[in-house]
């Protein structure tokens with residue numbers, strides 16, 4: 001790897017692969033589509049309520065966190081199904097823990113959303 005010359009076209013290809021991963025996530029994972037709709041609604045609400053820079057930072061982290069964890073969860077599910085297509089107690093444990101990570105990230109994002117938006121809504 002270190003001996004390879006720097007190549008712009010290879011860097012562009014890496015971006016293409018990464019966007020392809022995102023496309024697969026949104027195409028195959030219904031949860032990810034729900035996250036996308038919620039993220040878009042949050043961004044629109046943020047623009048309507050004219051959030052501060054710090055509030056935008058919090059919201060950006062919350063949205064990013066959910067997508068990153070969803071991508072890692074889906075990756076783990078795919079690897080698990082590939083290495084062990086049959087039902088197995090260990091695979092159940094692995095998948096349940098990966099799903100728990102998604103749950104925690106979603107609850108964290110929800111908490112951030114409530115902290116940012118509830119005071120704004122109450123002050124209307």
Ligand SMILES: Nc1ncnc2c1ncn2[C@@H]1O[C@H](COP(=O)(O)OP(=O)(O)OP(=O)(O)O)[C@@H](O)[C@H]1O
Pocket residue numbers: 029031073077084085086087088089091092095096099
């Ligand atoms: N091979 C397996 N062996 C044992 N249990 C499994 C196996 N595959 C799935 N499960 C159980 O079913 C649950 C759902 O697994 P599945 O792969 O269908 O994820 P999913 O419902 O598609 O999750 P997500 O909503 O994140 O896409 C797992 O959390 C696990 O409890």
